[in-house]
Amino acid sequence: MSQARIMDGTALARRIVEETAEKAADLTARTGTAPCLATVLVGEDPASVTYVRMKQNRCRKAGIESRHVALPAGTTTGELVGTLRELSADPGVHGILLQHPMGPHIDERAAFEAITPEKDVDGVTFASFATMSFGLPGFVSCTPGGIMRLLDEYGVDPAGRRAVVVGRSAILGKPAGMLLLARDATVTYCHSRTADLSAAVREADIVVAAVGRARLIRGQDIKPGAVVVDAGYNAGNVGDVDFDSAVERASLITPVPGGVGPMTIATLLEQTVDAAARQLGV
Amino acid sequence: MSQARIMDGTALARRIVEETAEKAADLTARTGTAPCLATVLVGEDPASVTYVRMKQNRCRKAGIESRHVALPAGTTTGELVGTLRELSADPGVHGILLQHPMGPHIDERAAFEAITPEKDVDGVTFASFATMSFGLPGFVSCTPGGIMRLLDEYGVDPAGRRAVVVGRSAILGKPAGMLLLARDATVTYCHSRTADLSAAVREADIVVAAVGRARLIRGQDIKPGAVVVDAGYNAGNVGDVDFDSAVERASLITPVPGGVGPMTIATLLEQTVDAAARQLGV
Known part of the structure; x- marks a missing residue:
């Protein structure tokens, strides 16, 4: 089996920040x-x-x-x-x-x-969680929003595919699942009480690891050809996915660091400029 | 295989309404x-x-x-x-x-x-959805709240079990899944874009059908011994589950009518009295 293609969050984040800087400059000039x-x-x-x-x-x-x-x-x-x-x-x-x-x-x-909620560019309020969940306009939690952008960038359409989100925190796992559901994925939430995590992850066409446990998810749990997004960041620059074994099974995978991480700040900056544009009536 | 035990929503709802009436009378007398x-x-x-x-x-x-x-x-x-x-x-x-x-x-x-949100006894606001999702105190959407009460009444602990929610509406499917997740179930959301609904439902220890399509879910899709909750209510008093075939496989099942339906109003009444008690400072 060939190795997975790397989803380069650093490069995508850089492009988003450049575009955001242009929008910010334009907004400043106009207003x-x-x-x-x-x-x-x-x-x-x-x-x-x-x-x-x-x-x-x-x-x-x-x-x-x-x-x-x-x-x-x-x-x-x-x-x-x-x-x-x-x-x-x-x-x-x-x-x-x-x-x-x-x-x-x-x-x-x-x-x-x-x-x-109009200034919630980090996506932490009840209102932002609900608009994410109901597919309504609003700000997204930055890391889940960054994950969706990465999937889009690499041509991954979640519609009709099985997505498994490991972790259920209020600002990462839960909203990530809701954003995937809003894009028509069949979404499963796994967590510390899940009885057979390996079995659940093996069903996934898209895995989002967001639990904060180093190398919890191993290559043997990855369905061949799956898309693996690692939002974990643990001591020693280690993600929630065992990269070396997962890269042999996945079709696309994010590295740690350089995958999801850079997307978080890029999303924050982008949403700040969007918020300013709305508030300044541009 | 023996037939499933019936979860009697009519009887449980009657008891909740009686208790609620006592609380309402007590509150009225005191305040x-x-x-x-x-x-x-x-x-x-x-x-x-x-x-x-x-x-x-x-x-x-x-x-x-x-x-x-x-x-x-x-x-x-x-x-x-x-x-x-x-x-x-x-x-x-x-x-x-x-x-x-x-x-x-x-x-x-x-x-x-x-x-x-203090008066949202029907559980329809963003704030109520978020408190349900984060396991925080607040009012629940009435039908999902009623479903959880039925599960409790019949001794079904969702923790660590696989729950599959079919349907993702804002006031039924989505909050039902979030309430199950808050109770530590491993939750999967299925919907019209799910590629293989039968396969997903067959994984479920707990099935919540909340999609509004008559008899969409058949007995052959029910894992033997699963708990089946039918929140559908379609023309001709028909649920989303084909009762006659599902009752042969499930361990517990709600009928339609007389299962989830009566629980909805009971939850509404109960939450109204709870809201009054809080607002009246009792």
Whole structure:
């Protein structure tokens, strides 16, 4: 069996970011206002600080302003909700990214719901989840949205095919399944309580691994010719799929890193510019 | 093979309604206020008129007041949204039921979203869909909620079992799958574009038929010993499952009528009294 073709997320993300930068420049020229993403961080978790800084850098390179709101670690849910409501109402802010996790003392759901859906460019609100689920216009969760773009780029039409999503988190597994269902795939959700994961994955024409367990899915579980999307990112730059064995069975596969990862930020930037265009009436 | 045991929705619904009536009487005695369900109907579609009247009758028998708002067929989306916002803000109304379908000139989603989630006792808002999907507290769509109650009543624990939901409507198939997933089933959504429905259904330990096609699912597709829930209701009192052949293979099965159907109104009444209790601070 020949090796799978690699789905190159780095290259596709680069192209999306370039197109987004052109749209941002055009929007700025036409309206005198640059798109603006507010980034909100509670506390000083080093990984979160790094992520937010990376997103700000990417914004700058794409001609998107970013406004950073750093809140102390002791911020209450009520204070955070107040900040997010202000940003939701602020006409100078077009998109809001609330970096998470935020720590156990914060009611994350209350915080997310304080983001107006019009600025929910990270796709974390109830409204965004529902519009994804019902195939309605709205913002998508960035990683699932990036996965769908990768599938489109490589000519994978989910309609009528069996898709198996391993993982059911609110911002990754669940919306990824809903986006695949909206595109007419027959979708199965697997998770830690699934009795026979291997058997379920073997049915899949499209596998989305989104569970955060290193090399959980092995080549022997991949149906020959299946499309394998690895959204896992575990210690040591390792995905949820055992790449070396899966690449021998799949027809298309994402590497880790360089597959799904770069698509997440690209989707965030693209949605920020889309949000700005809508809010600026262009 | 012996015949399946019948899941008697009529009997369970009767018990839930009796318990709900007791709760409603207790609430009325303690607060001086009876629970109140607002029913909103646009136009005079005979089936919808009948459904609403039936719900009002059931409310009355359970000690729940109902306030009926009849809007003319020509009502615009904006007018309907205005009415629903008023009812959402009205402290004398604890639950809101918007009878649907409402006709092609109404933006149904805009109308549903005008119902405050605190009064969404029919489980039709984005917020209710999301809370169902994320396993959070909130109101459930009545038919899927009724299905889960039936499974509980008959000792069916979905955890770790394969559940196949046939149908993906916003108020039936999609939330039914999400409720099963929240209870740790491995959930597959099938629909009109599913390539091999029989093969998918044969994997199921629990089948939920929610597609509205008479006798689509036949006994030969039922895994021996599976639990079969038929949420279909088609012309001639026929479900989506061919009962006579499925009853020979299943371990538990809902009849049509008398299975899922009665559970829907029972769930509506129960959620109305729960909403009233919360709003009255009891």
